[in-house]
Amino acid sequence: xxxxxxxxxxxxxxxxxxxxxxxxxxxxxxxxxxxxxxxxxxxxxxxxxxxxxxxxxxxxxxxxxxxxxxxxxxxxxxxxxxxxxxxxxxxxxxxxxxxxxxxxxxxxxxxxxxxxxxxxxxxxxxxxxxxxxxxxxxxxxxxxxxxxxxxxxxxxxxxxxxxxxxxxxxxxxxxxxxxxxxxxxxxxxxxxxxxxxxxxxxxxxxxxxxxxxxxxxxxxxxxxxxxxxxxxxxxxxxxxxxxxxxxxxxxxxxxxxxxxxxxxxxxxxxxxxxxxxxxxxxxxxxxxxxxxxxxxxxxxxxxxxxxxxxxxxxxxxxxxxxxxxxxxxxxxxxxxxxxxxxxxxxxxx
Ligand SMILES: Nc1ncnc2c1ncn2[C@@H]1O[C@H](COP(=O)(O)OP(=O)(O)OP(=O)(O)O)[C@@H](O)[C@H]1O
Ligand SMILES: [Mg+2]
Numbered sequence: 574x575x576x577x578x579x580x581x582x583x584x585x586x587x588x589x590x591x592x593x594x595x596x597x598x599x600x601x602x603x604x605x606x607x608x609x610x611x612x613x614x615x616x617x618x619x620x621x622x623x624x625x626x627x628x629x630x631x632x633x634x635x636x637x638x639x640x641x642x643x644x645x646x647x648x649x650x651x652x653x654x655x656x657x658x659x660x661x662x663x664x665x666x667x668x669x670x671x672x673x674x675x676x677x678x679x680x681x682x683x684x685x686x687x688x689x690x691x692x693x694x695x696x697x698x699x700x701x702x703x704x705x706x707x708x709x710x711x712x713x714x715x716x717x718x719x720x721x722x723x724x725x726x727x728x729x730x731x732x733x734x735x736x737x738x739x740x741x742x743x744x745x746x747x748x749x750x751x752x753x754x755x756x757x758x759x760x761x762x763x764x765x766x767x768x769x770x771x772x773x774x775x776x777x778x779x780x781x782x783x784x785x786x787x788x789x790x791x792x793x794x795x796x797x798x799x800x801x802x803x804x805x806x807x808x809x810x811x812x813x814x815x816x817x818x819x820x821x822x823x824x825x826x827x828x829x830x831x832x833x834x835x836x837x838x839x840x841x842x843x844x845x846x847x848x849x850x851x852x853x854x855x856x857x858x859x860x861x862x863x864x865x866x867x868x869x870x871x872x873x874x875x876x877x878x879x880x881x882x883x884x885x886x887x888x889x890x891x892x893x894x895x896x897x898x899x900x901x902x903x904x905x906x907x908x909x910x911x912x913x914x915x916x917x918x919x920x921x922x
Contacts, residue, residue, distance in 0.1 A: 595662075596765050596798045597623040597646070597684075602659035604638075604645045607652075611869040615641040615654070617822040617876075620895065623766060626796040628788070630813030630830070632803060632845065636865070637819040639802045640689055643768045646800075647686055648676050664765065682712055685759040689770040689802075692751035695743040701729075701754050702739035708761050728757040731794070732787050749780035753787050760791055767791070770802045781805075785812055806849050810834055815901075818842045821865050821876045824895055828902040838904040840881045875907070883908055 604616040616638045623629050631639050644650045646661055648668055661668040664683060668676065680686075688694060696704055705725045710716060716724075726736050732753040743751055752772055759767045769788060773781040785808060791797055801813060809816055810830060817827040818839065826839040837843045866872055866879055875881065875888040888907060895905045 592622075592624060594625040595622045596625050596664070597800075598660075598662040599642075599646065600660040600662070602642065602645055602661065603657045604641050604650055604654055605657050606654045608869065613868045614822050614871055615868065616645060617871065619659075619819070619822075619824045621817050621824060621827055623798050623800060624814075625765075625798055626792060627814040628792055628799045628801050628812050630801050630803065630809040630816040631819065632806065632809055632816060633819035634865075635804070636868075638822045639819060640770055642819070643686065643770050643800065643802060646768060647680055647684065649680075649686075678712070681708060681759075681762050681764065683764050684766045684768070685762070685764045687752075687755050687759050687767065687769040687772050690775070691755040691770075691772065692743075692748055695751060695754065697743055700740055700742055701746075704754075705758055705761055708758050712762055725757075725761075728761055729754075731760065731790070732757045733783070733790075747780070748776050749783050752776065752780075752784050756784075756787055756791060760795060760797065763795075764797060766798045766800070768800045768802070771804070772801070773803070773805070773808060781808065788812065806834075806845060818845065821871070822868060823876050823905065825877065825906070826902075826904045827895070828899075828904075832899070832902050838898060838902070838909055839877075839906050840883055840908075841877050875905075877906075 599622075600620050602616055602619045603614070605612040606615055619642060621629070631642065633639055641650065641654065645656055646668070648671070650656060656669055659669065663679070668679070671679070699707070702722070702725050705728060706721060709721065709724070722739070726739060729736065729738055734750060734753055734757070738746065738750065738754070743754070746754065756772070772788065773784050776784060788799060788801065789812060792799055801809070803809060813830050815827065815829050816833045818825050818841065820841045826833070826837070826842045833842065834846060837846050866876070872878060872889070873892070874890050875884070875893055878884045878888050881888065885907070891907070893905045893907050893910060895903045896910055897903050898909045
């Protein structure tokens with residue numbers, strides 16, 4: 574397995590101090606898309622860490638910047654998008670500063686992506702075995718055939734696919750099988766981190782479960798860290814160790830999965846969790862009033878102010894930073910910051 578990542582002396586200590594198993598640290602990341610009407614602030618000052626062997630869920634409504642964050646981590650943001658600020662530390666290296674050549678080695682090797690709609694990106698004219706072989710040989714050079722085939726069969730086995738899949742074309746596979754082939758490709762080079770962008774959307778619930786269990790197995794058996802992007806809060810509750818909530822390009826809350834679901838702090842997270850349907854207790858779906866602001870023109874103050882049921886005058890002029898309210902539970906909301914500053918931890922409403 575890979576060695577413990579080290580951070581250069583110039584990198585500040587993690588905000589919660591004591592953890593030394595940080596695999597990826599994103600610091601003040603900003604990604605903007607240029608448009609004729611001005612820059613879209615798709616990711617605006619986002620900071621978080623991913624720890625070794627954990628699944629970090631990244632959730633938030635459509636357009637909040639999840640995929641842009643993922644693409645920035647891989648330095649794959651396409652024009653008119655660009656990284657305008659921040660650092661992305663992976664294994665002691667700041668990815669933001671690497672050349673394209675250096676990056677090419679790192680992708681797949683240390684960090685791999687299961688892109689949104691991945692199963693449709695498999696090459697239709699190559700058999701599964703050949704596609705996985707190409708990933709390995711592109712990075713490691715030509716390999717002895719027999720050993721390489723054994724390695725690919727082992728990868729297929731790890732993601733729960735039978736050996737015959739080696740000789741099949743993508744069109745001969747179900748959606749869930751294709752998605753598991755994508756996971757096999759993502760783990761082929763023993764990365765330390767996988768980013769899976771909505772790996773179960775467009776699959777029925779039974780197949781979703783199989784793919785989810787495959788990701789869990791990858792985490793548990795190989796110790797690989799995973800950033801799992803998705804909308805499905807039920808799936809997050811089952812899979813994630815910690816969950817980060819994004820709203821309009823900002824990270825508004827990050828916490829271990831249990832406290833996040835049991836005592837969500839940010840008003841947006843509360844709305845997300847209240848909107849999970851339940852058959853036991855049927856209730857009208859809670860709709861959030863107001864619209865997300867134009868991302869080209871973020872308001873001064875809190876970015877959730879137009880939809881927040883607890884908004885105050887102060888929220889319209891000052892922006893709350895992401896701060897620890899309990900150890901490991903960070904939120905960007907004055908309701909809690911002021912309570913913490915005055916010596917308590919319960920919100921002041
Ligand atoms: N090429 C582009 N030009 C201008 N704006 C863009 C471009 N690509 C993305 N955006 C904007 O950036 C913001 C973030 O988009 P992103 O795809 O990261 O969201 P997301 O959270 O992944 O959404 P989804 O859940 O729908 O996949 C959106 O407001 C989107 O409109
Ligand atoms: Mg997306």
